[in-house]
Every structure is written in C-alpha cells, then in structure tokens.
Amino acid sequence: MLLLDYQNVLIESLLKDRLAGAAPTSIDQVVSDFDGVTFHISTPESKSKIQISIALRCFNELVKYGAQQVLEREYGPFIVPPEQGYDFSVSVDLDSLPPDQDARDDLVRRISLLKRNVMAAPFEQAFDEFKALQEEASKYTSESAPQGVMEGGEVRAIHYREEEAIYIKASHDRVTVIFSTRFSDETDRVFGKVFLQEFVDARRRAIQNAPQVLFRSDAPLELQNVPGVVSSGSGEIGYITFVLFPRHLTPQRREEVISHIQTFRDYFHYHIKASKAYIHSRMRKRTADFLQVLRRARPDSEEKERKTASGRTFRVQG
Amino acid sequence: MAPQTPAVVMDNGTGYTKLGFAGNDSPSFVFPTAIATKSQGGGGGGSGSGRPAVANKPSFLTGGAGPGSHLSGKRGTEDLDFFIGDEALAASAGPGYGLHYPIRHGQIENWDDMERFWSNSIFKYLRVEPEDHYFLLTEPASQYHLNYSAPLNPPENRENTAEIFFESFNCAGLYIAVQAVLALAASWTSSKVQDRSLTGTVIDSGEGVTHVIPVAEGYVIGSSIKSIPIAGRDITYFVQSLLRDRGEPDSSLKTAERIKEEYCYVCPDVVKEFSRFDMEPAERFKQHTVTYPNGKSVTVDVGYERFLAPEIFFNPEIYSSDFLTPLPNIVDMTIQQSPIDVRRGLYKNIVLSGGSTLYRQFGRRLQRDIKHLVDERIAASERRSGGAKSGGLEVQVIEHKRQRHGPWFGGSLLGQTPEFRSYCHTKAEYDEYGPSIVRRFALLGGPGST
Ligand SMILES: Nc1ncnc2c1ncn2[C@@H]1O[C@H](COP(=O)(O)OP(=O)(O)OP(=O)(O)O)[C@@H](O)[C@H]1O
Ligand SMILES: [Mg+2]
Numbered sequence: 001m002l003l004l005d006y007q008n009v010l011i012e013s014l015l016k017d018r019l020a021g022a023a024p025t026s027i028d029q030v031v032s033d034f035d036g037v038t039f040h041i042s043t044p045e046s047k048s049k050i051q052i053s054i055a056l057r058c059f060n061e062l063v064k065y066g067a068q069q070v071l072e073r074e075y076g077p078f079i080v081p082p083e084q085g086y087d088f089s090v091s092v093d094l095d096s097l098p099p100d101q102d103a104r105d106d107l108v109r110r111i112s113l114l115k116r117n118v119m120a121a122p123f124e125q126a127f128d129e130f131k132a133l134q135e136e137a138s139k140y141t142s143e144s145a146p147q148g149v150m151e152g153g154e155v156r157a158i159h160y161r162e163e164e165a166i167y168i169k170a171s172h173d174r175v176t177v178i179f180s181t182r183f184s185d186e187t188d189r190v191f192g193k194v195f196l197q198e199f200v201d202a203r204r205r206a207i208q209n210a211p212q213v214l215f216r217s218d219a220p221l222e223l224q225n226v227p228g229v230v231s232s233g234s235g236e237i238g239y240i241t242f243v244l245f246p247r248h249l250t251p252q253r254r255e256e257v258i259s260h261i262q263t264f265r266d267y268f269h270y271h272i273k274a275s276k277a278y279i280h281s282r283m284r285k286r287t288a289d290f291l292q293v294l295r296r297a298r299p300d301s302e303e304k305e306r307k308t309a310s311g312r313t314f315r316v317q318g
Numbered sequence: 319m320a321p322q323t324p325a326v327v328m329d330n331g332t333g334y335t336k337l338g339f340a341g342n343d344s345p346s347f348v349f350p351t352a353i354a355t356k357s358q359g360g361g362g363g364g365s366g367s368g369r370p371a372v373a374n375k376p377s378f379l380t381g382g383a384g385p386g387s388h389l390s391g392k393r394g395t396e397d398l399d400f401f402i403g404d405e406a407l408a409a410s411a412g413p414g415y416g417l418h419y420p421i422r423h424g425q426i427e428n429w430d431d432m433e434r435f436w437s438n439s440i441f442k443y444l445r446v447e448p449e450d451h452y453f454l455l456t457e458p459a460s461q462y463h464l465n466y467s468a469p470l471n472p473p474e475n476r477e478n479t480a481e482i483f484f485e486s487f488n489c490a491g492l493y494i495a496v497q498a499v500l501a502l503a504a505s506w507t508s509s510k511v512q513d514r515s516l517t518g519t520v521i522d523s524g525e526g527v528t529h530v531i532p533v534a535e536g537y538v539i540g541s542s543i544k545s546i547p548i549a550g551r552d553i554t555y556f557v558q559s560l561l562r563d564r565g566e567p568d569s570s571l572k573t574a575e576r577i578k579e580e581y582c583y584v585c586p587d588v589v590k591e592f593s594r595f596d597m598e599p600a601e602r603f604k605q606h607t608v609t610y611p612n613g614k615s616v617t618v619d620v621g622y623e624r625f626l627a628p629e630i631f632f633n634p635e636i637y638s639s640d641f642l643t644p645l646p647n648i649v650d651m652t653i654q655q656s657p658i659d660v661r662r663g664l665y666k667n668i669v670l671s672g673g674s675t676l677y678r679q680f681g682r683r684l685q686r687d688i689k690h691l692v693d694e695r696i697a698a699s700e701r702r703s704g705g706a707k708s709g710g711l712e713v714q715v716i717e718h719k720r721q722r723h724g725p726w727f728g729g730s731l732l733g734q735t736p737e738f739r740s741y742c743h744t745k746a747e748y749d750e751y752g753p754s755i756v757r758r759f760a761l762l763g764g765p766g767s768t
Contacts, residue, residue, distance in 0.1 A: 009443055010346050029342050032323055033445045184449065185488050270441045273448070274398060276486040277437055281430040 004267050006259045007112035008033055011041060011052060015108045018094060024048050034266045035160045037115050040086060048094040053086035054114050058160045065122035065156050074110055074117050088118065116259055122156045122168050123177075123258045127249050129153045129170040134246070137172035155226050163237075164265065169222050175244045176222055179265055180229070182237050189236070191272040196240060212243040240264075325452045325733035326444060328436075329497070329726040332421050333525025333550065334673070335403070336726040337439055340454065340733030345726050347443050349403030350419075353431045356399050357416040402438045423526055424458035424497075426475060433482050440487065452491035452742050453483060454733045456725050459496055459531055459538045477753035484748040491742035493733075493759055496538055498522060498531035500728030501671035503763050507727075508718035511667070516763060517660060518667030518716075519653060521645075521684075522724070523674035525550040528631075528645070530652045534660040536761040542655040544648050547641055548634060550674040553627045554578055556637050560623045567616040568608045577606055577620055578627060583678035585625040586686070588633070595622060628677045632687065646687035665692065668715045671724030675717075685715035732763045 010031055018024070024047035030040050040053040056062070071079065071088060078090040090111060098104055110117075133152060152171030159165045167178040183189040196215040214220070217238050223229045242264075248257050325340040330351055338345035401409045410417035420431035440448055457476070476494055483489045498520040506514050516536035522529045528549045532539040558574035581604055585591040595602040604620040630637040631645040643651075653664045668688070670681055692711050700708060720727040732738060741762045743755050 004441060004445075008445060029339075029344075029346060030324065031339050031342070031346055031444075032451070034447060036323070036450065187485075188488065266441070266445075266447065269447060269449075270437075273441075273486055273488075274434075274437055277433045277482070278398075280433060280482070280486060284429060 004263050004270060006116045006263060007109065008039065008115065009112075011039065011114070012108060012112035014041060015050070015092070015111060018050065019097065019104050019108060024094065033115055034263075035115075036162070038086075039114075040083060049091055050094070051080065051083065051089055051091045052111055052114065053083040053089040054118065055086045056115070056118065056160070057162075058158050059087040059118070061158050062118055062121050065158075066125045067118050067121040070117060070121045070124060078107075078111075088114075090114070116262060119158070119160070119262055120258045122158055122166075123261070124254075126153070126156060126168045126170040126175050127254055127258075130172070130175050130249055133170060133172040155222060157226060157228070159228075161265075165228075167223055167226065173246065175249060177242045177244065177261055178220060178222060179240045179242075180219075180237055181240060181265055181268070184236065187276065188269075188272050189238075191275055192238065192268070195268065195271060196238075211245070211248055212241075214241040214243075215239070216241075240268075323446075323451050325454050325738060326440070326446060326448075327454045327726055327729040327733050328439065329456045329500075329723070329729060330421055330426075330432075330435075331524050331672075332419070332424055332527070335435075335439065336723050337444055338726065338730065339444075340730045340738070342730055343720065343727065345723055345730075347403075347439075348723070350407060351421050351435070352403065352406040352410075352417055352419050353435050354401045354406035354409040354415040354417050355431070355434075356414060400434055400438070402435050403443075426478070429478055429482070433486060436482065437486070448483070448487040448489040450490065452493070452733075452739055453489050454493045454495060454729045454738075455479065455483075456497045456500060456729060457494055458529070459498055459540060459543055473757050476756045480743070480748060480753045480756040484745055488745060491739060491744045492748075492756065493738070493742045493762065494756060495729060495732070495759075495762060497725040498529070498533055498538060498671075499536055499761075499763075500726075500732070501724035502533055502667075502669055503728035503731050504671065504720045504724040505667075505669040505716050505718050506731070507720055508716050510714065510716055511718075514763075515663070515667065516761075517663040518669050519649060519664045520669050520671055521649065521675060522671045523549050524672040525674075528674065530645075530649050532652055532656045532660070532664050534657070534663070536763070539656050539660075542652050544652045546634075546643070546645065546648055548630055548638065548645075550578075552637065553582070553630065553674065556630060557582070557623045557627050560621075560626070561618065564619070564621075566618045568618055573606070573608050573618060576608075577618070577623070579676075581606070581620050581624045582627050583625060584628045584632075584680045584683045586679070586683060588625070588629060591625050592622065628680065631680075632683065644687070646684055646691060649684070649688055650691045662711065665711055665713045668713070669724075670715065670717055670721050673722055676722055681715040681717040685713055688715070689713040735763070738762065
C-alpha cells in the first residue's frame with residue numbers, strides 16, 4: 001500500500017549489504033530525504049568504515065528540544081564529530097561489528113532511522129511533559145489548579161520545511177500536534193481538503209480510537225501567541241491539528257505514534273499525488289474510449305488534406 | 319530553498335531503471351523497470367493484459383463489468399496496491415499480481431503503469447517531495463530512422479511525461495535529455511577524451527536493443543541512427559541455450575544472465591580461442607556455483623559460451639538468421655551516412671554505453687574491426703586514384719569507468735552544473751504555456767556552457 005517507510009531505504013539497503021559481507025567498496029553519495037534532509041554516506045578513511053552524516057534545516061530547534069540526548073541514547077558509541085557541512089555524523093566500522101545477528105540488524109535499523117530519531121526529540125519531550133502535567137493535575141480540581149497546569153506547556157515549533165512547521169503542545173490531558181502545510185497548487189488544495197474531510201469523518205464514523213483531526217485555514221487557538229505564525233491564512237496555508245489522547249501516549253505506543261505522525265505531511269502529499277495519477281489514468285482511459293468511438297464513426301473513404309512541399313494544400317480521395 | 323536541493327536524475331531503461339541524485343558518481347538505485355499490479359478481470363488497456371482474469375475479488379464488487387467499463391471496475395484501492403522493481407518481481411512470483419514492463423524498446427508504452435512507477439520511485443525509494451527538486455529524465459533519440467523495426471518517439475511522449483511531472487507531481491523543474499548525448503558527456507571522465515565535445519558516435523547496448531547514434535555538437539543526426547535487434551537479452555538467451563544443450567543442472571534465465579555477466583568476454587579470433595580452450599582447459603573452463611534460498615547448491619560448467627555469446631555482436635549469424643550485419647559494419651555505415659564534415663569526429667570518438675558493452679575486450683575488438691573497414695576503404699580509394707596518399711583516419715573506441723550507467727552518469731554530471739536549472743522548464747512556465755513547452759530544450763553541456 002501507499003505507506004511510507006520511516007527509514008531511509010538507501011541507507012538501509014547499503015548497510016544491510018555491507019554488514020552481510022558484500023565486498024567492501026568505496027561509497028560517496030549525497031542524497032536527499034523528505035523535508036529538506038540531506039545525507040552523506042561515505043567511506044572517508046577506508047572502505048570498511050562507513051560514515052553517515054545528516055543535515056537538517058531545523059537541527060538547532062531540535063537540539064533545543066532535546067535532540068542531543070536522543071542521539072546520544074540511540075547512537076552512543078557510533079557518534080563521531082559532525083562532518084563539515086552536516087549536523088551530526090555516525091561511523092560504522094565493519095571490522096568491529098557486534099557479533100550476533102540481532103544486534104547487527106538493530107544497528108542497521110537504528111542508523112537508517114536517523115532522520116526519524118532526531119526529529120522524534122520534541123515529540124518525546126512533549127510526551128514526557130504531558131506525563132508530568134497529568135500527574136501534577138491529578139492533585140488538583142480544575143478550579144484550584146495553579147497557573148501553568150491547566151494551560152499546559154509551551155508550544156514547541158519545528159520549522160522543518162521552508163514554509164511549513166510542526167507545532168507540538170503538551171497539556172495535562174492531551175498532546176496537540178499542529179502541522180502548517182502549504183499548497184502551492186490549486187488542484188492540490190482541493191484534493192487536500194477532500195482527504196482531510198475523510199480523516200475527520202473517519203473518526204466520526206467508526207474509528208473512534210483515531211486521534212481527533214481538525215483542519216482550518218487560519219491559525220488555531222493554540223498558536224495564537226507563537227511567533228512567526230500568520231493568523232489569517234492566504235488560503236495557501238492550512239493548519240491540520242491532531243489531538244493525541246492519553247491512550248495514544250502510553251509508553252507502548254509512543255514509538256509508533258511518533259514515527260507515524262512525523263510522516264504525516266509527506267504521506268498526505270504523496271496521497272494527493274497518487275490520487276491525481278489515478279484520475280489521470282481514468283482520463284486516459286476515457287480519451288482512448290472516445291477516440292475509438294470516433295474512429296468507428298469515421299467513414300471509410302475520406303477526404304484527406306495534403307500539403308505540397310511549398311505549403312499549399314490539396315485534397316485527395318482516400 | 320536556501321541550500322539548493324540536488325536534481326533528481328532518472329534513466330528509465332527497457333530493462334533497468336537508474337535513480338539517483340545529480341553530483342553522485344553512481345545511481346542510488348538500480349532495479350528492473352517492472353511493476354506488479356493486482357491482476358484484474360477485464361481491465362482493458364494495460365500492456366500485457368492478455369492474461370486470464372483472476373478471481374481475487376467477488377464479482378459484485380466489480381459490478382460485473384465487462385471489458386471496457388474500466389471505470390466501474392476500479393472502485394476499490396487495487397490501484398494503490400502495487401510494487402515496483404525487485405519487489406515487483408518478488409510479488410509477481412506469488413498469486414494475485416501480474417508483472418508488467420511499461421517500457422518497450424526504450425519507449426514508454428503504458429502511461430498508467432509508468433505514472434505509478436514514477437510516483438513510487440520518487441516517494442518510496444528516493445524519498446523526496448517533487449516540489450522541492452528539479453528532475454532530469456532521459457529519452458531515446460527522438461527521431462528514429464531505423465533500418466530494423468522503426469519505432470518513433472513522437473513529441474507527444476514528452477508532453478505526456480511533462481503532464482505527469484508537472485500536473486501530478488508538481489515538480490519544480492524538468493529537463494528531458496537524449497540518452498546518447500548524456501552518454502557522450504559521461505565519457506568526459508575518460509583520460510582518452512581530451513576535449514569535452516558533444517560530437518561522437520554512441521553505441522548504447524542495454525537489455526532490449528543496441529543503438530548506434532551519431533551526435534554532432536549535441537544534436538543527434540536522426541537520419542543516420544541505426545539499431546540492431548541484438549542486445550543483453552539475446553545474449554542471455556544464447557547462453558541459456560548452450561547450457562540447455564549440455565544439460566547443465568541449472569539453465570534458468572537468471573543463471574544464464576549471471577554467467578554472462580561474470581564470465582563472458584570478447585576474443586580476437588574465434589578459431590584460435592577454441593584451440594586455446596582445448597590446449598589449456600584448466601584455465602579456460604570455469605565452474606559456476608548456484609546457491610538456492612534453501613541452502614542447496616549446484617555446479618554449472620561454463621565453457622565456450624564465455625567468448626561465443628558476445629561474439630554474436632560480431633558474427634550475428636551464429637545466433638540469428640534474419641539479422642546478419644556485424645556491429646562494426648553498422649557503426650561504419652552509420653558514420654558513412656552522416657554529413658561528411660563530421661565523420662572524422664564521429665570515428666575519433668566512438669563511445670560505449672549501457673550494460674551490454676561491458677564485456678572485456680569489447681571496445682578493443684570493435685576498434686580493430688572498424689579500423690579495418692576504414693583502412694580497406696581508404697586503400698581502395700587510393701588505388702582508384704592512382705597512388706594519391708590520404709592522411710588516414712583515426713578510429714578510437716572509448717571505454718570508461720562510468721560506461722555501465724552512461725546515460726545516468728552523464729545526467730548526473732550535467733544536472734549538477736550551476737546552469738542546469740536555467741535549462742529546465744519550470745512548473746510556472748508549464749502552467750503558463752502548457753505541455754507543448756517541452757518540445758524544445760536548450761542544449762545542456764553544449765558549446766558555450768561550462
Ligand atoms: N558486466 C556485464 N557484462 C555483460 N552484460 C552486462 C553486465 N552487466 C549488465 N549487463 C547486461 O546489461 C543489460 C542491462 O543494461 P542497461 O541497464 O544499460 O539496459 P537498459 O537501459 O535497461 O535497456 P535499454 O537501454 O535497452 O532500454 C542486461 O542485459 C544485463 O544483463
Ligand atoms: Mg538504457
């Protein structure tokens with residue numbers, strides 16, 4: 001189906017091959033990933049030392065929200081000083097790999113999830129904050145709660161694309177994730193609205209467990225005092241709000257929820273594009289049918305117009 | 319976009335698709351240009367849909383649609399249920415999926431499949447938002463005058479492509495380059511190439527066809543292009559037939575292809591090569607081990623096919639009874655039919671490109687045989703003119719490290735130049751002028767550009 005992977009397929013397959021013992025060769029690839037991410041996969045020292053570096057436009061923001069700790073936790077012994085022009089680098093030495101297969105598979109998985117993991121930091125932080133607020137709130141009735149507990153924490157803003165951002169806000173009973181997304185194309189905007197309506201309806205219909213989804217073209221309440229947010233939209237910008245309830249925020253589901261919600265924007269745009277492809281294929285089919293009808297309707301002998309070399313036309317009986 | 323995103327370079331061949339980013343020296347992904355889709359009853363239109371209907375869906379869902387009522391047949395999500403590349407091969411091995419190759423003889427034949435193939439290539443493999451990137455695509459030479467089956471790449475093909483890239487994908491910009499021109503640019507990495515000229519003869523041999531394409535200053539001389547119906551697939555079949563004749567324990571296409579790629583080479587002289595095999599069997603005969611997923615393995619002997627298989631380029635009669643002209647003669651004829659003032663440049667820069675030019679000694683043999691034809695002609699004309707000496711003609715066949723993915727690599731080189739974007743058509747231009755805008759592109763890497 002049209003689900004997007006969380007990991008980078010190239011890094012995954014390259015590492016898998018090498019760790020499985022494929023002949024060492026030198027690698028030097030600069031590749032993009034979604035959301036303006038750039039990877040550099042290379043073997044700067046020797047063919048058996050693979051270095052993977054990542055550059056993200058929002059790295060400084062992510063560091064503010066705890067990215068460094070997340071990266072330390074995930075990549076500890078593999079971290080090397082960041083390569084020039086990149087934000088973060090890890091290096092895998094093929095000559096000193098963990099001996100057992102499971103540990104190797106885990107390493108491949110971990111590294112191919114580099115983008116996912118670094119971008120998970122603000123979510124993890126917000127989820128932790130939610131837990132703290134929830135505990136704090138349980139001590140009070142809603143009237144007696146002190147400032148800050150009922151309102152929830154600060155909005156974490158991640159400007160991960162040029163004109164698009166993710167905003168995350170934790171409260172004592174929910175985490176709100178807001179995507180601002182920009183449609184440069186009129187058709188896409190229409191498709192986008194249809195899709196979002198589907199999301200909204202899906203929850204109403206049957207999938208009660210799905211997070212609540214709201215869509216609006218002006219900035220939602222949560223973002224009112226956030227710097228850089230234009231409140232009255234030009235129509236090109238839309239705001240999509242996901243409300244994650246405590247059942248989405250349990251330790252067991254956390255990982256998956258973070259992975260999933262991160263890919264929302266790309267998934268959403270992928271679907272819009274795939275739908276256009278689908279419509280196109282129907283249009284092609286229509287045209288083909290139509291041409292067939294026309295061909296059938298054409299009389300057998302038909303006047304053809306021909307041009308002479310000098311450009312004058314003359315008619316021949318076909 | 320503050321730091322410029324690299325251009326996406328896609329070379330969709332008959333057999334294999336090469337995908338990657340400009341600036342790299344190899345594609346990030348190389349996989350079969352194949353798509354596996356849910357087999358549908360009726361589903362008119364698509365290529366290869368002559369297969370029988372598979373009842374994988376209750377008939378009330380398809381509304382009992384007869385062939386032709388494609389619209390009512392497509393209600394569900396089977397449109398979104400497909401795989402491409404190696405995953406497509408794997409899926410089609412099981413039940414429920416049909417395998418299709420949307421490109422035939424280098425030309426896109428099924429646009430529905432191709433559009434889905436591209437969308438998956440971009441989102442699932444390359445993982446980019448097409449709005450953020452410029453794209454460089456390749457096409458076979460636009461105007462074919464082939465001496466053997468004559469497919470024409472009509473301008474509509476470009477327009478269809480543009481429609482998909484701009485309307486479905488909203489890509490930022492698009493450039494469509496001719497594969498042969500890119501293959502010439504790729505040869506600039508060879509130390510034998512002194513000037514970065516876009517004049518030369520490209521021999522592009524992939525999976526389906528072998529083209530000989532003369533290019534003068536970046537423009538294909540369409541009327542002299544020749545193609546021969548012998549390429550990778552035929553050589554694989556030939557190897558397979560020899561394995562079968564000997565009753566080898568594994569003579570599958572896959573094994574034949576592996577043996578071809580690993581052991582075959584071009585020899586200078588077939589008769590002498592046979593006697594070499596007889597004199598030093600220990601060195602010449604090989605053994606190839608095939609290991610199966612279940613851990614078992616068999617050993618296949620590899621013999622004369624090592625040099626006989628690629629020999630069909632030079633002596634087609636050992637394989638085919640209706641195509642008999644050796645490749646060196648085709649190259650010579652191609653150049654002879656090109657305008658006289660570019661012939662010297664065409665002989666001097668014969669560039670190899672594509673997977674089926676990788677046989678060891680392929681270039682050397684080709685150079686020797688072409689040189690032989692040229693020298694003979696010169697000698698004949700000297701005799702006729704009663705002893706007047708001509709200066710001779712340099713024949714040079716260029717082999718280089720990037721030959722295998724020549725068109726892709728040429729695209730990567732040109733796509734990373736600072737002026738690349740200014741040669742593209744942009745989404746804004748497309749919206750303003752419509753699809754016909756892609757009928758013309760300024761020549762990238764041509765004279766005047768760096
Ligand atoms: N080392 C090798 N020696 C000989 N043949 C090879 C080698 N590597 C690949 N091939 C053959 O090259 C062919 C694929 O080449 P290529 O990728 O250039 O084709 P393509 O672009 O898909 O097809 P086309 O150019 O005909 O549209 C296959 O037949 C493959 O078996
Ligand atoms: Mg090709």
